[in-house]
Amino acid sequence: MKNLLFALLAVLFVALCVNPAQAADDEALIPKVIKVGTMGTYEPFSYVDENNVLTGFDLEVLREIERRDPLLHFEFVASPWDTLFPGLDADKFQMLANQITTNPDRVKKYLLTENSYFTCVDTVIVRADRDDIKSVRDLQGKKLGMTIGDNRALDLENWNKANGNILEITYFENDLPGILVDVINGRLDATVNDPLVAADKAKRQGLQIKAVGERITEAPALYIFKKDEVGAALRARIDAGLKALIDDGWLSRKSIEQFGVDYSK
Numbered sequence: 556m557k558n559l560l561f562a563l564l565a566v567l568f569v570a571l572c573v574n575p576a577q578a579a580d581d582e583a584l585i586p587k588v589i590k591v592g593t594m595g596t597y598e599p600f601s602y603v604d605e606n607n608v609l610t611g612f613d614l615e616v617l618r619e620i621e622r623r624d625p626l627l628h629f630e631f632v633a634s635p636w637d638t639l640f641p642g643l644d645a646d647k648f649q650m651l652a653n654q655i656t657t658n659p660d661r662v663k664k665y666l667l668t669e670n671s672y673f674t675c676v677d678t679v680i681v682r683a684d685r686d687d688i689k690s691v692r693d694l695q696g697k698k699l700g701m702t703i704g705d706n707r708a709l710d711l712e713n714w715n716k717a718n719g720n721i722l723e724i725t726y727f728e729n730d731l732p733g734i735l736v737d738v739i740n741g742r743l744d745a746t747v748n749d750p751l752v753a754a755d756k757a758k759r760q761g762l763q764i765k766a767v768g769e770r771i772t773e774a775p776a777l778y779i780f781k782k783d784e785v786g787a788a789l790r791a792r793i794d795a796g797l798k799a800l801i802d803d804g805w806l807s808r809k810s811i812e813q814f815g816v817d818y819s820k
Contacts, residue, residue, distance in 0.1 A: 697745065
C-alpha cells in the first residue's frame with residue numbers, strides 16, 4: 556500500500572514539475588495580437604455593423620473567450636472567402652472564424668477546434684410564393700444555384716451523386732445575394748443555404764424568400780488554425796475557452812438570445 560502511495564505521489568510530483576513548464580512554453584507561442592480572418596459580409600455570423608465594427612455570432616463568441624482569458628487578444632480582419640485559407644497559409648491570419656465546417660482536406664492540412672460553437676444547418680431556399688418545392692427531391696428538373704468552393708455545395712454534389720444526379724446545379728463565385736435575386740426573378744428555382752444567412756441577406760435586399768423541407772445537412776462550425784506550433788497552442792487555448800462557454804451555458808443562452816433557437820447543440 557505504501558509503495559502504491561509513493562508511486563502515485565511520484566507521478567503527481569512529476570506532473571506538477573512538467574506541466575507548468577509546458578504551459579509556459581505554450582503561452583510563449585501565443586501571439587500578442589491574434590489576427591482572425593473573417594469575411595465580414597456573412598450575416599448574422601460575420602459582418603460590419605452600423606458603427607463600422609466587425610461583429611456577428613462567430614466573432615462575439617471569440618470576444619467572450621477573450622474577455623475571460625487575459626492572454627488572448629483578437630484583431631478581426633475582413634477578407635473575401637477565397638482569400639481566407641491562402642491568408643492563413645501565408646500567416647496573414649493566425650486563425651479563421653467564418654462558420655467553417657470540417658472536410659477531409661481541411662483536417663489533413665489545418666488544425667480545427669475539437670469543440671464546436673454552432674451547428675450549421677442547410678435547407679432549400681425558394682421564392683416565398685413557390686408551393687411546388689417542398690424538399691430537395693422536388694428540385695429534379697429545376698435549376699439550383701450554389702456558391703463554388705463552398706462546403707455545402709460539396710455536400711449537395713455528394714447527395715446528387717448518391718441520388719442519380721437529379722439536380723442541375725449552376726455555380727457562382729461567393730455571391731449569395733446574386734443567387735437570391737436570381738431565385739426571385741425566376742432564373743433559378745432555388746438554392747441551398749443556411750436559412751439564417753439567407754433570411755438576413757433577403758431582408759437587406761427586400762426579397763421575399765422562405766426555407767422549405769427538412770434539414771439537408773447538419774455540421775459543427777469550428778475555428779481553424781495553421782498546422783504548426785503556434786496553431787496548436789492557439790487551438791488548445793481557444794478549445795479550453797469554448798469548453799467553458801459550453802459548460803456554463805453561455806453558448807446556449809447566446810444562441811437563443813440571437814436566433815430564438817439553441818444552435819450550440
